[in-house]
Amino acid sequence: MAEEARSAPEIVAQQLAQDEDAYRELGARLRAAPPPSVVTIARGSSDHAAGYLAYLVMTRLGCPVASLPPSVVTLYRAPLRLPGGLAVAxxxxxxxxxxxxxxxxCGAAGAMTAALVNQLGSPLAQAAATTIPLRAGPERSVAATKSFIASLSAMARVVAIWGEDAALLDALQALPETLAAASESDVGPLVGALSGEERLLxxxxxxxxxxxxxxxxxxxxxxxxxxEAFTVAEVQHGPMALIxxxxxxxxxxxxxxxxxxxxxxxExxxxxxxxxxxxGPAGLPGVDLAVPASPHELLDPLCQILAFYLAAAALAEARGLDPDAPRRLKKVTKTL
Known part of the structure; x- marks a missing residue:
């Protein structure tokens, strides 16, 4: 897990150097026929990554985004209506x-379909009208790390090209260097503080x-x-009673x-x-785990999650666990 997380700077650099035509073609299609809405489809870590895409699309492009639970189709057979929309898996x-x-x-319901996927010969890549390769390489650890970061960087690139955002595109080119610096963050305070805990928010x-x-x-x-994760707003609507x-x-x-x-x-x-x-970034009042600021504020999450992955791997080992082989889990999960 830690080794693969540390490879993220190189993975992102390689990703940024490839597939320019695929990104440009998708961006041009989206500008020529702007979708009225976007739906994302994913599970697990990929679904968390899709949430990042949603915020970027909504805040930078003003297009509403919703997560589509796959069971709406696979179990409930809902008659979707998505004319002119965009579906991203x-x-x-x-x-x-x-x-x-x-x-x-979603494609049958009228949406343009795109897949951000690491395995290019997979059924998902074949099902999508447009495929954006993640270029993360083989991931041996059950716990996703480099593929999650590669998903976020690919999403930022899609949004930057779609919105013709030169500042974000330039920042992406400088991101690998900052990711490398983030991999050197001192994670000791986090590991020490949480080594004996059994619950947290x-x-x-x-x-x-x-x-x-x-x-x-x-x-x-x-x-x-x-x-359990909450937004800092939602935690104040009930969950904070636990604290x-x-x-x-x-x-x-x-x-x-x-x-x-x-x-x-x-505070x-x-x-x-x-x-x-x-x-947070170094210099932030009260910061415990200081992570280098990225070239653009929208890319800060990539640097912070990289530092966290290294902390999580160290914490697992401190608790006598193997972070590469969590119990009951396997790398590829197939659900209906």
Missing amino acids: VSQSGQSPDVVGALSA VLGRGPGFSIALEAALKFKETCGVHA DERFPLLVFAPRGPAQAGLVRVA EFRAQGAKVILV
Whole structure:
């Protein structure tokens, strides 16, 4: 897990150097016929990545995005109506029948279909009208790391080209260097603070909420810790009743409009006696895990999740677990 996470800077650099025509063609089609809405289709870590895409599309392009549960198609046989829309499926393996079936149904319902997928010969790649290769290479660890980061970088590239966002495109070119710096972050404070914990909440907001969800999953599958993710707004609508003295919280605070609120709530919980670990750029007041700021605030989540992956691998080992082989799990999951 740690080795594959550390390879992310090289993976992203290689990804950025390839498939320019595929990205440009998709961007041109979306500008020529702007979709009224977008649906995403994914499971697990890929679904968390899809949440990042949703925030980018909604905040940068003003197009509403919804996550489509595959069971709406595969179990409930819903008659979808998506004329002129865009359906995006995300998967490392491209093997799960429900994701493939849902994307095919979206195409039959009138949507343009695209797949962001790592395995190019997979059923999902074959089902999509447009395929964007993740170029993450083989991923041996059951817990996804480099493929998740590759998904986010590919999504940022799609949105930058679709919206002709030169600043974001330029920032992407500089991202591998910052990812490499992020891989050197001191994760000791996080590992030390959480080594004896059995539960925690993970908070984020906006584009950073996707990495809060991803971190909560990694705590469960690699560390045996019951973690749940909430936006910093939603946690105040009920879940905060769980928080008492020494209750652990991990807060991701990338730069952007949500950062001030994340820091404020972290400070409030800390003042009430909770054990708060704040992840953010160096110099952020109260930061516990300092991660280098990326070339663009929308790319901060990629750097922060990379540092977290290394922390999670170390935490799992400190708890006597093998992060590469979580119990009861397998790399390719096929659901209906």
